Amino acid sequence: MLSWIDGQPATALNLQNRGLAYGDGLFETIAVRHGRPRLLDGHLARLALGCQRLAIGADLAQVREELLRYASQLGNGVAKLILTRGDSQRGYAPVADAVPRRILQGGPLPSYPVAHAEQGVRLFPCQTRLGEQPL
Template sequence: MSWVDGQPLGGVSVHDRALAYGDGLFETMRVIAGRPRLFERHLARLQAGCERLGIVIEPHAVSQEILAFSRELDDGVAKLIITRGEGLRGYAPAPAAVARRILLGSPVPLYPSEHRAGVTLFPCRTRLAEQPALAGLKHLNRLEQVLARSEWSDASYAEGLMQDMSGRVIEGVFSNVFLAKSGRLITPSLERCGVAGVMRAELIERAGQAGIPVAAEDVWLEQLLSADEVFLCNSLYGIWPVTELGAHRWPHGPLTRKLQALISDLSSSA
């Protein structure tokens, strides 16, 4: 199932700047019973990203299109790609470029159910470049993640851990990272690089509402390894406890279990 600019089975021009330069953004939304989960957070991140990149969209029209697509999809994953549109050769955006909307529907990934009890992380060698102008955005330039994911083929690793060029822990290849220490919840700062996930934002808010101290700050590998608990989050699978990274082990601890319970409603069709 796919739509381009609101039309089923539409095509994309070879002159689209997404193809030449990765000039655009995307959102990946879990759809249950025709409704996209964390929809307002997805829209807010998309709009903020478009504003930062100078891509003009009509938020209400985009919102209505996503909702219509989700109703038709009913259950699955809806991926929205916003490109700057067509342009001539060269980096400079064409002043008259019109943003393009691409919607792709797919089945829900079949992640092993045991991942909810604990996963093993692969220590990626690929580092994330520091670019504050793009930090937090879910832009189309994902070659760092492609390189990182190509580092392992062993299915015993559910995810890979990524650091920046200075060695700070930033995120997973397709997840955000949290650690717990002495009852306090910490997630890496994303001021230099990384994707500000919608589930990450949801967990920060819900943890605060539940009285759990939570902060976004620089995290170094030594700090991660000395944590009481570590977990990953993503809008499609929720929370995966990390129980192993190299020689280090963590429990599927009480704070991680509590947070899994706090977001249980996001996997319900009610």
């Protein structure tokens, strides 16, 4: 698995990260083909809206640039881009000077049985209803 934190290859994240402690962040899962993220503008637009709603001041131009570099190394696969509010001390209230963290993880495309394409798959309605969160 290819992993980056804040634009650099990494394998560890600070345990004081608010994304780990409180789920304080958001993510996009992005298909990568021939070193290029698919539907990039749509993913970044949704990410920008999420950052606005959560008041996370991420530099989206920097996110785009890092994602393009990352995808070129990944080649073909799936990239997961995670933005967290950053690191802080214990407690729900974020610190005023928290710096958002950019986490990229990726791996190969999932491998599905050929029978799925030839015979289809069985679907059923999900009994779990979506929870509404006003933010």
